Amino acid sequence: MSRVTKNTSHRHGDGALITAQPGTPLDVLDRSIVMLTLADAGFLVLRGFDGGLGAFSRLVRRMSERITLDPARSLHGGVAQKVDAGLGAIGLHCENGNSPFMPHLCWFFCEKAASIGSETTVCDGYRVWDALSPAARRAFLDRDIVYSRHVEAAKWKSFVYHSLQGQKRIEDITLDDLLSLADARRGTVIRPSGGGAIYYEFQVPAARETLFSDRIAFANSILGPSCNYEKPTITFADREPIPPWLIDEVVRVTASVTVDIAWRDGDVALIDNTRVMHGRRAIVDPRRTIYNALSFIRRREAPAGEG
Template sequence: MSTALRTTPYGTGGGLLVTPAEPSAGPGALAGVEPKELLDLLAEAGFLLLRGFGADMASFTDLVQRTSTSTTLDPARDFYSEVAQKVDAGHAEVGLHTENGNSPFRSHLAWFFCEKAAASGSQTTVCDGYRVWDELAEPVRTAFLGQDIVYSRHVAEPQWRAMAHHLTGRPAEEIAVEELVGLAASMPGTEVTPEADGGVRYSFRTPAAAPTLFGERISFANSILGPSFNYEKPRITFADGQELSAELLAAVNETTGALTENLDWADGDVAVIDNTRVMHGRRAITDPRRTIYNALSFVEATEPVAA
């Protein structure tokens, strides 16, 4: 039996707070959330915060799996269910980014389950790339439309082997670096070069602003402001090798800062974000008891998704 939903605006943009239409829905209500209805709401809102559904790890995992055609992961994080990994990026503030946005593995959706909310601060942040693109000054928009950006960095051998294992299903120790190079060559915009220490250097070319999962409207959704907690910080340039100027980054910071909103978590909340449209980050952790898990997934798109 499906759970009837009630929606109210969340924040100043398109985001929605989604609650059961009947307050007495109680534990287990998340199992009645229909994937199509959820995705239809997400297409309009960009992000949804689901509250009051009695969510736990099992029902969160079930919702992700029912809504998605496949899931992906960060090989540097531990699993807590078939899809969920603990958010463990230290305690410092985390800049805005799309999940896996600096690699060819960006997911369509980013999911979060709050098992234990913080007593203070520690909010997840969201920033709608549609709004950012509309507010950026014309010279900034022109710069980012003029050419792609390129992320490049060194990846240590244990890390690339973990990812190769995930992609191929074969034991990590049996995968030759030449196979990874060949695999990367099949991914648009991606190059991998072996290095003497056993690691590799990869580069990934992609637009900073592009259409989204649900339509052709341009969104400024990328990882140029984002973190590198488990990996070396990438070098980010334009496709011609030119650095992103301090003035350009300052303009992006000013615009995104004015449009960034907080997700104020409560125990049992679930959030789902269109990872092709909305960037997310985090305020500094002030309560280390905060416990949040995330999952990354793909869905059937009605329009092509730009990498």
């Protein structure tokens, strides 16, 4: 008998829940099955598997082509980063979606679940796009959006150092190294700012095809946080502000299709970061301990999914 059971619905028809009998290691999970399920469901919750932070890190490495990070967070074991963005609620966003370095996959490991509340929120961009009014869809199809802000030297150099996998000492990293990493990202402008900081502008559609499908998903960081960073300016590509009526509709529609991940100790969540936005309810139990990891897969290896 299989020690792993896949439920096609996590909650309210969204996502997938994969459960295991006690003592089942994360190593039994087959990469192709996980990716096929993710392509269909948008996000997965792995529950009941045996293993801690080390097993989580090994799982991320085994399932991914390349690991990336958020340079403002502390690193654990070379892969996982502790989620430490205060106690307040966090708006829906794609991880690093306001930068040219948005990863394909966003992972979470719950070491200690909250005794009450404090859920992670998830919102499927397919469902948002289908629920938006024709006027809203047309507004986002007609024009890209642009994120712009400054980033301190220590943060962008830490990101480059990790991206280069230690090929250069952090003190030897220059702006040219960052520009090389961003060279293939359409709609990206990076220039030096004072004190070693950089200023960047990143142009991207608010709604676009996903990693696994050519179906349009509304997946972006318009409503997202700016923890540990300067708050970005967000406009349309022609520098016109996004009108209040449009933001109000996005807030209303996303709220109507957002679901919660009610964590249990040892849970792992995997999110298609190109399709599903995530956020957080306010933390009411500060003992909650969550780790995050970010990664890429080869696009040509991504299985086709109907979403």
